[in-house]
Amino acid sequence: MNFEGAVAVVTGAAGGIGAALAKALHARGSSVVLTDLTEEAVQQRADELNAIRPDSAVALAGDAAESEHIQACVDLAEQRFGPVDLYAANAGIGGGLGLEATDQQWQQALDVNVLAHVRAAKLLVPQWLERGSGHFLSTASAAGLLTQIGSATYAVSKHAAVAFSEWLSVTYGSRGIGVSCLCPMGVNTNMLRGPSTATRAVTDAGEVLEPDDVAASALEAVAKNEFLVLPHREVHEFWRRKSSDYERWLAGMRRYQDSLV
Template sequence: MKVSGAVAVVTGAGGGIGAALGRRLVENGARVVVADLHADKVESTAHELCDLVPGSAVGLAVDVSETDGIRALVDLAERRFGPVDVYAANAGIGGGIGLETDDDSWQRIIDVNVLAHVRAARLLVPTWLERGRGQFVTTASAAGLLTQIGSPSYSVTKHAAVAFAEWLAITYGDQGILVSCLCPMGVNTDMLTGGADLDDPVARRAVQAVTDAGGVLEPLEVADAVMAAIESETFLVLPHPEVLTFWRRKSADYDRWLSSMRRYQASLS
């Protein structure tokens, strides 16, 4: 898909990957609605984008785990810029550590990391089918292809996000709907350490597992990888190329991979 002239929605754009992706989109000629749960953060992002390219962006504070919030974003995009061409389901939250995570916390992360994608697709896909084009960009994680030491809810929901992206690509890929699925490892954002209790040894090991597995990238580096995938119509976006090597080892011998993961977990301080 050509980005120049496209209308995009980017969720979770109050900072990190979402804000960086918004920047790259407007720099390449797109007009963007940026969304976040926090009004001050998303307004700051929108102002920064408009400073780069006047009139290129508008921000809205909504909860994108709810259908009404997603509908408000789509309606705003249509009023200000036109029909949505690209929807980047980037909003995500971390999960609790271990089996102690309660049901309410499980439900919240499922709503944000998985069902927000489903609800967005329900709203957008029928219109995209009529128009014959549209692109859905899923921010998952390397945890969706491998796993996340420490957090079962993060691992499960990121696996589900990858699976839903695969399903969209299979079901609608021959009808003009493109899907890209982003699966990075460590990225220098608040999510990496901001929500972790580093005095908790389990939480500390979970963060260490990410930072030790590969280089920690800057959000703009990740956004560049996403932009390349949008332009080339590539499904799997791997800013950390070593993830593909890890995934191949996993799929080649599952039991050996599980054993190696247990040894790796035991080695973490």
Template sequence: MAGTQITGTGTGTVAVVTGAAGGIGAALAEALVEGGARVVVSDLDEQRLTATAERLGAVAVAGDASSEEVIDAMVAAAEEHYGPVDLFFANAGIGDGYGLAADDEQWQLALDVNLMAHVRAARRLVPGWVERGRGYFVSTASAAGLLTQIGSATYSVSKHGAVGFAEWLAVTYGDEGVGVSCLCPMGVDTDMLRSGMTSAGGEGGKVAAAAVTTAGEVLAPRDVADQVLRAVEEGIFLITPHTDVREFLRRKVDDHDRWIRGMQRYQRQLKESS
């Protein structure tokens, strides 16, 4: 990316990771700490977050990742303990809301956590990175943000928004020292996939979870985290731990109507087997 000074992930790097009580976020924090980075972790689940932070030797800031006050608190904690933030991992996500039955509150929550949390964090950090001439923003989106999420309109739409915002951020600030990566995996062995979708979404949630687990291998969070950090070191924008995602995206772009018909067939199969 022309003009971007790549920010390392190792010794001395100051990083903030949201959604870090477990799953991909905890794995990212673990990999960063092992590489010598100094890390602030955040999550809404204070009890699990505290346990993760104590295990890793990280600083914990509990709260809603989409809240400007909590984002300010994360940055302040990093600056107080370590120094200016070099890397921000906007990793917190939510999968609530299935089909047209999702109400406005569920839509707003999905948009806040899956998209606006990224916007607000970038608004807080990017101007300072431009002044310093370096900084790196990592957006955890989803393959759903490139393709779609059968069963959940709120997840699909908000993750499309996250991908779009990450692209815009990279285009707009790449020549000013700001690096951006966007993580778009399919199935990862997290609480959201194991129980979050099915418990919150009923039949729609079961279909949504099955659409992920039957589409390809379910990866371990640490395997995904290691790929993310390698991509950041190399300044790669689109991170697709599941290699099939790029082929699925190519098919979608080549013939959108054919792709939609294929997804309709896939949805029918999932409903018939659920």
């Protein structure tokens, strides 16, 4: 994919990986619609980009999991810049912890981490098929390939995000539509801050990367039309161990979990 002159929508763009993706896309010549729940924060990010290149970014606050808001973002992009070339489904939520997670927490995690992707794809893929091009960038997690100690809602919903991205790639990858699935481990964002076992499980497992580094890895993969994006190299080895000997991997994860208590 060529980013120069492209039109992108980035969800969860007020901070963290989303803000870094918007900044990286903008630096490569794209026009960007940024969306997040907090109007003031996401508007600030758009203002920062417009200060560099006027009339190249616009903010729209709202819930990235709602079909009406996704449609509004796409409509805004078309009105201001043109048809959407790249949709970065980046907004994410941790949800609850173990079996104590409420039904509401489960639904929120599934809505934001999975169904937001589905709803965006339902809207955009038919348009992209007509044009013969388009790229869907899904921010999942290493938890979607491995698991997340301490958070069932996060582990399950991120597995589903990876599975949906795989399905998109298999179904539409030969018809001009690119799909990339970003699966980082520890990233220096607000989601990683806190004393919980889930947080320690991530920070103790490997290096904590900066959002800009993760965004650069993601866009490099998009440019090459590569599917799996692993900014943390150790994740590939963890994933290999899991697939080669599931029982041994599960036993090791149980030991790791016990060490965190």
